[in-house]
Amino acid sequence: MTAAYWLTQLLNALQYSMLLFVLSVGLTVVFGLMNFVNLAHGTFYALGAFIGWSLLRATGSFWLALVGAPLLVAAIAAVLYGAMIARMQRAGHLAQVLATLGLVFMGVEVMRIIWGDFALDFAAPPLLQGHVQLFGLVYPAYRLFVIALGLLAMVALWLLLERTALGAMVRAAVDHADMAAALGVRVDRLFFGMFCFGCALAALAGVVAAPIFSVYPGMGIEILIPTLIVVVVGGLGSLKGAVAGSLLVGFVDTFGQVLLPQLAGIVVYALLALTLLLRPQGLFPARA
Amino acid sequence: MSLQVARGERLAVIGPNGAGKTTLFNLLCGELRPSGGMIRIQGRDVTREDAVARARRGLSRSFQQNTLFDEVRVRDNLALAVLARRRRSWVFWRDPARDPDIAREVEDLAHRLALAEVLDQPVGTLAYGTRRQLEIALALAREPEVLMLDEPTAGMSPEETRAILALVKQLPESMTVVLIEHDLDLVFEFARRVVVLDYGRVVFDGTPEEARRSPVVREIYMGSEA
Amino acid sequence: MLRLFDPLRTLLALLLLLAGLWWARTGDYFGREILAEMAVFAIAAMGLDLLAGFPRLVSMGHGLFVGIGAYGYAVATALWGWSWPAAILLALALSALAGLLVGLATVRARDVFYIMATLAFGQMGYVWVVRSAELGGDDGLAGVPRPELAALGLDLGDSATFATLLVLLAAAVYLLLGRLLASGFGRTLVAIGQNERRVRALGIAPGPYRVAATTVSGTVAGFAGVLAAMHSMYVSPELFHWTWSGEVLTMAILGGVGSLVGPALGAAAVVWLKYAVSGWTEYWGLFLGLFLILAVWTGGQGLYGYLERLRAWLLRTLTRQEEADARGDRTGQTLRRSHRHRPGVAAGGEG
Numbered sequence: 103m104t105a106a107y108w109l110t111q112l113l114n115a116l117q118y119s120m121l122l123f124v125l126s127v128g129l130t131v132v133f134g135l136m137n138f139v140n141l142a143h144g145t146f147y148a149l150g151a152f153i154g155w156s157l158l159r160a161t162g163s164f165w166l167a168l169v170g171a172p173l174l175v176a177a178i179a180a181v182l183y184g185a186m187i188a189r190m191q192r193a194g195h196l197a198q199v200l201a202t203l204g205l206v207f208m209g210v211e212v213m214r215i216i217w218g219d220f221a222l223d224f225a226a227p228p229l230l231q232g233h234v235q236l237f238g239l240v241y242p243a244y245r246l247f248v249i250a251l252g253l254l255a256m257v258a259l260w261l262l263l264e265r266t267a268l269g270a271m272v273r274a275a276v277d278h279a280d281m282a283a284a285l286g287v288r289v290d291r292l293f294f295g296m297f298c299f300g301c302a303l304a305a306l307a308g309v310v311a312a313p314i315f316s317v318y319p320g321m322g323i324e325i326l327i328p329t330l331i332v333v334v335v336g337g338l339g340s341l342k343g344a345v346a347g348s349l350l351v352g353f354v355d356t357f358g359q360v361l362l363p364q365l366a367g368i369v370v371y372a373l374l375a376l377t378l379l380l381r382p383q384g385l386f387p388a389r390a
Numbered sequence: 391m392s393l394q395v396a397r398g399e400r401l402a403v404i405g406p407n408g409a410g411k412t413t414l415f416n417l418l419c420g421e422l423r424p425s426g427g428m429i430r431i432q433g434r435d436v437t438r439e440d441a442v443a444r445a446r447r448g449l450s451r452s453f454q455q456n457t458l459f460d461e462v463r464v465r466d467n468l469a470l471a472v473l474a475r476r477r478r479s480w481v482f483w484r485d486p487a488r489d490p491d492i493a494r495e496v497e498d499l500a501h502r503l504a505l506a507e508v509l510d511q512p513v514g515t516l517a518y519g520t521r522r523q524l525e526i527a528l529a530l531a532r533e534p535e536v537l538m539l540d541e542p543t544a545g546m547s548p549e550e551t552r553a554i555l556a557l558v559k560q561l562p563e564s565m566t567v568v569l570i571e572h573d574l575d576l577v578f579e580f581a582r583r584v585v586v587l588d589y590g591r592v593v594f595d596g597t598p599e600e601a602r603r604s605p606v607v608r609e610i611y612m613g614s615e616a
Numbered sequence: 617m618l619r620l621f622d623p624l625r626t627l628l629a630l631l632l633l634l635a636g637l638w639w640a641r642t643g644d645y646f647g648r649e650i651l652a653e654m655a656v657f658a659i660a661a662m663g664l665d666l667l668a669g670f671p672r673l674v675s676m677g678h679g680l681f682v683g684i685g686a687y688g689y690a691v692a693t694a695l696w697g698w699s700w701p702a703a704i705l706l707a708l709a710l711s712a713l714a715g716l717l718v719g720l721a722t723v724r725a726r727d728v729f730y731i732m733a734t735l736a737f738g739q740m741g742y743v744w745v746v747r748s749a750e751l752g753g754d755d756g757l758a759g760v761p762r763p764e765l766a767a768l769g770l771d772l773g774d775s776a777t778f779a780t781l782l783v784l785l786a787a788a789v790y791l792l793l794g795r796l797l798a799s800g801f802g803r804t805l806v807a808i809g810q811n812e813r814r815v816r817a818l819g820i821a822p823g824p825y826r827v828a829a830t831t832v833s834g835t836v837a838g839f840a841g842v843l844a845a846m847h848s849m850y851v852s853p854e855l856f857h858w859t860w861s862g863e864v865l866t867m868a869i870l871g872g873v874g875s876l877v878g879p880a881l882g883a884a885a886v887v888w889l890k891y892a893v894s895g896w897t898e899y900w901g902l903f904l905g906l907f908l909i910l911a912v913w914t915g916g917q918g919l920y921g922y923l924e925r926l927r928a929w930l931l932r933t934l935t936r937q938e939e940a941d942a943r944g945d946r947t948g949q950t951l952r953r954s955h956r957h958r959p960g961v962a963a964g965g966e967g
Contacts, residue, residue: 139728186909193912195728196674200869201912203676203862207905215899323859327739330732338728367743371736375721378733382724419817445819457817459810470807473800474818481800532818 106239111360117245119352120252124307125325126332127259127344128300134276134339134388136293138187139195141202143304144329145209148322150175150305151312152217155224164227168309175305176298183297191293206323213319224312248310255303256345263341272296276339276388328355331370335377337384346385391592393585395536401568402577402598405587406610411570412454414587415540418568419451420444431536445474450534452525454541454570460514464505464524467513468496471531495531503527504553519550526554536566543573555580578602586610619875619920620797624927628920629790629877632884636783640776648775649847654887655782656844659789661867661879663836666793667829668865669874670802671822672809674731676861677718677738681834683856684741685711685841687751690760690851695750700763707842708835715834719827735858742856756852760845772846782843786880789836793876796832805829837864866904870911872918881919 129143154171158164182205190198225231226244233240263269274282275289283289308321315321328351336347351370358369377384393414395401403411416422418429420441429437431447439447459467469487472495473479478486486492500506503523508516513524526542539558543551555576561567571577577584577598584601586594588610594601601607619625639651660682667673688707692698698706722733745751762772772778796802807815808822815822845851854860863886871882886907893903911918917925 133728139731195731197912197916199674199676199728199731200865200916201909203865204905204908204912207859207862207901207908209905211899211901211905327736327858331736334729334732334736366747368740371740374733374736378721378725378729379723382726382729384729421813421816441816442819442821445817451817453814453817457811457814459807459814461810462806466803466806470803470815470820471818473803474820479800479804479820480824482796483799485798485803486800487803528814528818 106237109237109239110241111356113241113245113249115353115356117248117252117352118356119348120249120255121307121311122328122332122352123252123344123348124255124303124310125329126336126348127255127341128303129329130333130336130339130344131272131341132297132300133333135272135296136191137195138191138297139198139202140187140300141199141326142205142209143300144322144324144326145206146175146179146301146304146322147308147311147325148213148317148319149178149209150308151224151317151321152213152222152308153305154309154312155217155222155317158224164225168306171309172302172305175308176302179298179301180294183294187297188290188294206326210319210323217317217319219319221316221318224317226313244313248314251310255306259341328370331374334374334384337381337387339388340386343384343386343388391587391590393592393595395566395568397535397566398563399566399568400580400582401566401585402581402583403568403570403585403587404572404574404577405593409587410590411587412540413590415451415538415568415570418444419449419538445532448532448535449538450529450532450536451538452529452540452542454544456518456521456525458513458521458524458528461512463510463512464500464516465496465509467524468499468505468527468531469493471528472496472499475532499527499531502557503530519546522546522550523554526557534565536568537561538568540570541572542569543571543576551576619924620794620802622875622924624923625875625877625920628881628923629787632877632880633783633787636786637780640779640783643779645775648779650887650891651779652775652782652847654884655779655786656840656847657864657867657883657887658786658880659843660837660840660864661871661883662786662789662793662876663833663840664864664868665873665876665879666797666805666833666836668868669876669879670797670805670809671826671829673826673829674865675734675738675830675833676731676858676865677734677736678833678837678864679856679858679861680718680738680741681711681714681837682841682844682860682864683745683851683853684714685838686845686851686855687745687757687841688838689842689845690757691751693761694757694759700761704763704842708838711838711841712831712835714838715831716827718834719830722830723823723826735861738856738858738861742853742858745853745856754853756850756854758850760849760851762846762849778847782847785843789839790876790880793836797876801825801828863904866908866911869916870907870918872920875920878918878920885919 125143125147129140132138132140150171153174154167157167157170161167186201190201193201230244230247232243234243234246236246263272271282271287271292274285275287275292279289311321311325332344332347332351334347335350336343336345350373354373355367355370359366362369403414405411413422417424420436420439420443424437427437428435431444431449434447436444436447459470466487469492470479472492473486476492478492487496497506497509500509503526505520505523505527508520513521516524522542522545526539529537529539543554546554551573558567558569558580569577569580578601581598584594584596584598585592586601586607593610594604594607596604636651636655640648643651660678664675664678667675685707688710689703692703692706693700718734718737721737722730725733746754751757762778765772770777770781772781797805804815804820804825808825812822841855844855867882867886868879869882870886871880872878886904889903889907890900893900915921
């Protein structure tokens with residue numbers, strides 16, 4: 103166990119955390135803003151990966167896929183919002199959970215119909231295919247790119263939410279939707295925009311994850327669980343919670359597998375149980 | 391603020407909207423944790439106890455907004471309260487609500503609060519005033535040492551209000567009753583002591599007679615009423 | 617709780633039982649296999665109803681208990697060579713323990729947190745089993761025996777006998793849960809589901825009741841798992857997967873939670889639809905998702921809710937018929953009365 107080994111693990115944990123962050127932030131903002139629970143969030147992640155795969159095959163450009171897939175998924179989310187989500191908003195959490203669970207079941211089948219049952223390979227762009235020498239250790243360039251992208255998203259979202267007029271509106275609507283509406287904020291438009299934005303972020307995560315995990319219909323279902331753990335641990339509805347939750351889950355999961363291989367994958371559930379018992383609202387809930 | 395309530399007291403807490411009356415109740419009943427200070431029941435510090443523990447110490451309350459089991463019958467509502475007091479709800483294989491002594495107690499309670507006619511109706515189908523009566527019945531079912539009623543007559547008709555007043559007056563002398571109320575006639579008829587809250591502070595504490603004459607009360611309470 | 621004492625519920629349960637027994641006698645081999653599957657799912661869905669329908673704790677992780685029950689039985693019999701009664705006891709004890717632990721871990725979780733937490737815990741077993749070589753990993757375990765009941769003159773290898781047994785066991789679970797819900801404990805569970813704040817104000821701590829309900833519910837789901845393992849004589853990690861939990865939840869919602877019989881009806885309906893659809897498409901999830909969305913959109917009362925509405929409509933129509941008959945007998949009287957009332961109505965209209 104050399105220093106390089108631990109550094110590699112550290113970077114792996116960081117890379118997983120960043121992926122979880124980009125996924126969970128959409129889920130948590132939509133909940134904080136609209137009080138809406140979207141179990142189909144993972145489905146948008148998978149959809150992003152598949153659409154990205156098709157774009158990559160059609161155009162040969164990873165970067166086009168990286169930008170195009172989130173946009174297309176946002177368009178799909180917009181249609182879904184009009185058809186279903188908008189009228190589920192006041193239906194209560196249970197109805198939302200069940201209806202979006204229905205979407206999960208349907209989404210998997212739609213992807214099977216369009217793209218088939220088998221895992222699809224997704225090549226990283228040529229620019230990022232090699233390895234990088236870093237403090238005497240060799241690390242895949244693509245994974246460094248994922249870390250950089252996640253950090254970028256973190257900073258951008260923080261600036262967006264804390265430093266812009268739009269962010270002020272979002273924060274106002276999270277705390278007091280009625281008051282914000284009375285002050286002239288078009289809350290319904292804000293909801294619509296944030297829902298599509300959240301889904302686009304999930305799709306972005308899907309494209310980014312594709313070269314690492316490959317692309318298959320069940321990928322959305324698989325990623326949903328760690329994403330939910332992030333949200334529960336971090337606290338629903340806050341950016342801070344998404345950051346803290348994804349770092350905790352990413353590091354606990356990665357180092358749990360390294361240090362306690364016989365309990366592989368279980369350690370993160372202990373983290374979940376502990377949080378639920380000690381801080382049932384999560385570490386940084388949006389509303390105290 | 392500091393407030394002492396003696397055993398058997400008939401205390402009314404009044405004050406304008408937003409004075410902190412319900413917050414005071416929630417602090418006393420353990421639904422809210424105070425950021426400082428101490429709450430004692432019978433000399434015992436209960437500041438850190440939750441609502442369940444305080445209910446078991448003999449503190450019972452009604453809520454400003456009906457807090458009932460809406461989808462079951464009145465009988466089931468009352469039975470649960472009686473079972474809770476007698477610590478008989480932890481029974482897995484029989485229905486203790488069918489025991490004659492518990493069934494009788496449920497019927498008695500229903501008679502006292504004019505609920506006998508509707509015992510077998512689902513709560514959700516009842517008129518507002520009737521549900522308000524059940525709200526008080528549930529608080530009484532625990533046979534509390536301290537009964538706290540949060541605007542028990544809110545939204546009730548004058549006759550219903552009289553009925554509630556008559557009931558409260560019949561309560562045993564040993565029971566401490568604390569009441570939040572907007573109906574001043576009712577307050578002056580029921581209370582032996584009146585506390586006026588404003589902005590979370592006690593601005594008056596005395597007998598109803600004194601309250602009637604007090605310029606502070608007149609200004610803060612009647613002034614805002616007018 | 618009102619639904620619990622409703623004769624409609626008993627009637628429907630009896631009808632389902634009789635239909636099941638009749639089908640087990642007269643159906644073909646394939647039909648009996650479907651019937652056995654229905655019974656397994658019905659037991660799991662009724663166990664889930666104990667949580668979702670009464671204290672309103674919507675668990676999305678029941679696959680964990682089903683999987684533990686199934687693997688507990690499979691490992692004890694196929695790998696360790698235990699006798700079947702010992703294996704069943706072990707499986708039930710393990711799923712009860714899992715229910716207890718999940719109940720304890722989620723005792724403070726509310727609303728969405730409870731749903732998300734149970735969903736996550738449900739997946740824990742899957743992650744573990746898939747990676748465990750001793751448990752067969754992805755391939756699962758084969759060679760799980762059915763109980764040997766030759767001493768009683770029963771051959772569980774015979775599909776009719778096995779299906780009959782499962783239907784009877786489902787009926788037993790139904791009676792057991794009904795009895796449990798009609799107790800002081802059950803009353804408290806119902807109260808927790810309707811108004812937890814009042815429950816606390818009455819001096820009842822909801823926590824222990826929630827944990828106990830999760831333990832019982834987990835044990836019942838574990839029992840369904842044992843029966844699933846006996847039925848297919850094979851166990852796979854799919855039993856643990858959260859889509860399994862989602863499927864059971866769909867059955868319960870589609871049938872109508874809070875009635876016990878509704879989820880059983882939902883299980884029968886969904887399993888039947890699954891096989892009906894499988895004839896012409898392999899994309900069953902498309903339909904399952906659609907049913908779930910429709911069940912939610914139509915008010916979430918489920919099939920049992922429709923039966924209740926149908927009965928209410930029938931009652932209304934019948935009483936109206938009676939009133940009409942009564943009016944027919946005394947036409948003159950009615951006319952006179954309505955005439956007398958007319959001025960009053962007019963005055964009221966003006967005022």
